Amino acid sequence: MTQPPRKIGGTLLKVDGISLAFGGVKALSDISFEIREHEILAIIGPNGAGKSSMLNVINGFYHPQQGAITYKGATRSQMRPHEAAAQGIARTFQNIALFRGMSTLDNIMTGRLLKMKTNFFMQALYWGPALKEEIAHREVVERIIDFLEIQSIRKTPVGRLPYGLQKRVELGRALAAEPELLLLDEPMAGMNVEEKEDMCRFILDVNDEFGTTIALIEHDMGVVMDISDRVVVLDYGRKIADGRPDQVRANQDVIDAYLGVGH
Amino acid sequence: MLYREAGQFKTSYPADQAIFPIPQDRWSLAIVLVAAFAVVPMVANNYWLVSILIPFLVFSLAALGLNILTGYAGQVSLGTGGFMAVGAFAAYNLAVRLPQLNYIVDFALAGLIAAAVGVLFGLPSLRIKGFYLAVATLAAQFFIEWLFTRVPWFTNYSSSGVITAPKMQMFGFDLSDPVSRYLITLCIVTVLTLAAKNMVRSAVGRSWMAIRDMDIAAEIIGIRPLHTKLLAFAVSSFYCGVAGALWVFFYIGAVEPQAFDINRSFQVLFMVIIGGLGSVLGSFLGAGFIVFLPIALNNAAALFGGALQADTLSHLELIIFGGLIIFFLIVEPLGLARLWQIGKEKLRLWPFPH
Numbered sequence: 001m002t003q004p005p006r007k008i009g010g011t012l013l014k015v016d017g018i019s020l021a022f023g024g025v026k027a028l029s030d031i032s033f034e035i036r037e038h039e040i041l042a043i044i045g046p047n048g049a050g051k052s053s054m055l056n057v058i059n060g061f062y063h064p065q066q067g068a069i070t071y072k073g074a075t076r077s078q079m080r081p082h083e084a085a086a087q088g089i090a091r092t093f094q095n096i097a098l099f100r101g102m103s104t105l106d107n108i109m110t111g112r113l114l115k116m117k118t119n120f121f122m123q124a125l126y127w128g129p130a131l132k133e134e135i136a137h138r139e140v141v142e143r144i145i146d147f148l149e150i151q152s153i154r155k156t157p158v159g160r161l162p163y164g165l166q167k168r169v170e171l172g173r174a175l176a177a178e179p180e181l182l183l184l185d186e187p188m189a190g191m192n193v194e195e196k197e198d199m200c201r202f203i204l205d206v207n208d209e210f211g212t213t214i215a216l217i218e219h220d221m222g223v224v225m226d227i228s229d230r231v232v233v234l235d236y237g238r239k240i241a242d243g244r245p246d247q248v249r250a251n252q253d254v255i256d257a258y259l260g261v262g263h
Numbered sequence: 264m265l266y267r268e269a270g271q272f273k274t275s276y277p278a279d280q281a282i283f284p285i286p287q288d289r290w291s292l293a294i295v296l297v298a299a300f301a302v303v304p305m306v307a308n309n310y311w312l313v314s315i316l317i318p319f320l321v322f323s324l325a326a327l328g329l330n331i332l333t334g335y336a337g338q339v340s341l342g343t344g345g346f347m348a349v350g351a352f353a354a355y356n357l358a359v360r361l362p363q364l365n366y367i368v369d370f371a372l373a374g375l376i377a378a379a380v381g382v383l384f385g386l387p388s389l390r391i392k393g394f395y396l397a398v399a400t401l402a403a404q405f406f407i408e409w410l411f412t413r414v415p416w417f418t419n420y421s422s423s424g425v426i427t428a429p430k431m432q433m434f435g436f437d438l439s440d441p442v443s444r445y446l447i448t449l450c451i452v453t454v455l456t457l458a459a460k461n462m463v464r465s466a467v468g469r470s471w472m473a474i475r476d477m478d479i480a481a482e483i484i485g486i487r488p489l490h491t492k493l494l495a496f497a498v499s500s501f502y503c504g505v506a507g508a509l510w511v512f513f514y515i516g517a518v519e520p521q522a523f524d525i526n527r528s529f530q531v532l533f534m535v536i537i538g539g540l541g542s543v544l545g546s547f548l549g550a551g552f553i554v555f556l557p558i559a560l561n562n563a564a565a566l567f568g569g570a571l572q573a574d575t576l577s578h579l580e581l582i583i584f585g586g587l588i589i590f591f592l593i594v595e596p597l598g599l600a601r602l603w604q605i606g607k608e609k610l611r612l613w614p615f616p617h
């Protein structure tokens with residue numbers, strides 16, 4: 001834990017009184033917390049606690065019945081996922097959501113779609129501004145490929161890649177959007193120790209080099225304690241704790257609800 | 264090792280982004296183009312031009328159109344025949360009612376009209392997909408056929424319901440001979456193929472494939488699903504519409520709406536499945552296969568001294584198609600184009616298989 005001190009700023013995103021139910025199932029009940037600029041926030045909790053649902057609410061994929069979200073000063077109760085993307089929120093999924101028929105390169109290139117401005121006709125000609133734009137974005141994507149050390153699978157269709165590499169490509173696609181807020185849903189699930197170490201390093205580097213704010217869901221307590229600045233704990237759709245890793249670890253409710261049940 | 268990538272290092276992204284990064288591919292394409300533009304018009308007889316090569320090109324264009332929609336954007340369509348009909352009837356009406364227009368302008372406008380109709384019938388794709396979307400496009404197919412059969416204005420009140428393409432003239436030249444018809448068709452198909460290849464390797468193509476592979480993830484990275492799907496419907500229908508126009512003006516000369524019935528839609532769909540979903544090359548391979556197979560069978564039968572009856576032959580043809588479609592759907596959904604690619608990969612390693 002000898003990271004250089006990062007400048008954690010004010011509130012980037014505030015979740016206020018969010019409740020979400022699917023039919024009779026209450027996935028989230030009156031959840032409030034905040035995500036601060038440049039921090040790494042971990043969201044933890046047992047399976048079914050509502051962690052993924054929380055991320056889905058933040059990037060507009062689920063619409064909560066109650067509550068509001070304030071992002072960069074603007075408050076809203078709903079938005080569409082592509083609007084969230086346009087405002088700088090990118091994410092990865094618990095179950096990998098890559099475009100399986102496309103190569104690693106093309107998958108990461110899709111992460112830049114929002115930044116590509118030439119019109120359809122220029123693209124059909126593949127000429128002038130369209131070509132220039134294609135190459136400029138390719139250069140950015142190649143830097144991400146270098147950063148994630150996946151040069152050798154550049155042209156491989158992602159459906160053929162092993163699980164750990166797919167997770168890495170998915171991170172690459174999210175990074176390609178140059179997000180301000182990056183949401184990672186269990187980025188290290190199912191990985192071996194070495195892969196986990198690599199992924200931790202990438203997450204810390206992204207946070208460090210680009211100042212990207214990160215909210216991640218993770219089950220491995222060692223990892224959570226190591227890399228996060230703050231931790232929010234959910235259980236049965238409720239928030240039971242919120243604070244620095246050492247505070248949360250000492251919290252009796254958390255020990256009962258989560259740490260105690262064999263994790 | 265005649266065909267290989269190793270040792271050919273791209274030193275810049277522009278070189279790697281080139282349409283055919285491997286020189287051998289560029290040479291083969293150049294050879295095909297020279298053959299198509301220069302050699303064929305000199306050596307092919309009228310039968311070959313009119314009954315084989317022109318329909319092959321027209322079908323390739325229609326298959327390419329459907330492939331953009333189904334193979335790249337993942338939206339199933341059984342309305343191909345209908346969209347071809349829109350192009351055919353639009354081009355005909357433009358030619359008859361606005362004779363001052365150049366035919367190339369007619370074809371472009373016909374394509375745009377087909378694109379507009381495609382967008383209209385593509386609207387349900389926001390809500391439904393797969394089988395249900397196929398049924399919705401089937402409705403387009405039947406409605407369009409019905410419209411052109413029942414509303415005499417579209418056939419310019421022709422008593423038989425058949426439209427007959429006016430004599431082909433451009434810039435004051437008579438272009439109705441087979442070689443000219445072939446060359447104009449070839450030019451149009453070449454230009455549109457190049458445009459399609461460019462689209463699928465640009466941002467627009469990537470957003471189509473993203474929608475195809477996982478629409479939810481596509482939306483989360485900022486792709487607008489409706490916009491993207493409708494653009495695919497528009498481009499696809501434009502291609503099918505132009506193919507329909509070429510069908511009337513360069514291939515058959517006179518058609519009734521039933522020339523573009525549901526069987527036509529299925530025929531083009533089979534081309535795409537056999538040739539390869541999501542492959543520009545596959546559209547041509549599939550069209551070629553379906554156009555050439557009956558001819559090859561006929562010749563094979565002739566070799567056996569005509570031992571096979573004509574109807575046995577056509578049954579044989581259907582059996583082969585059916586078998587192949589099942590084969591490709593189950594074993595190799597990426598079709599002939601994928602087999603071609605596997606062949607190239609083998610060749611790349613040859614003679615050292617490991």
Ligand SMILES: Nc1ncnc2c1ncn2[C@@H]1O[C@H](COP(=O)(O)OP(=O)(O)O)[C@@H](O)[C@H]1O
Pocket residue numbers: 022025026027045046047048049050051052053054
């Ligand atoms: N799309 C959905 N439809 C119905 N129920 C859902 C849906 N998404 C989540 N849930 C329910 O919400 C609860 C929380 O799920 P989730 O957010 O995935 O938990 P976690 O990520 O913490 O494991 C679970 O009971 C789950 O079944």
Ligand SMILES: [Mg+2]
Pocket residue numbers: 051052053094
């Ligand atoms: Mg989850």
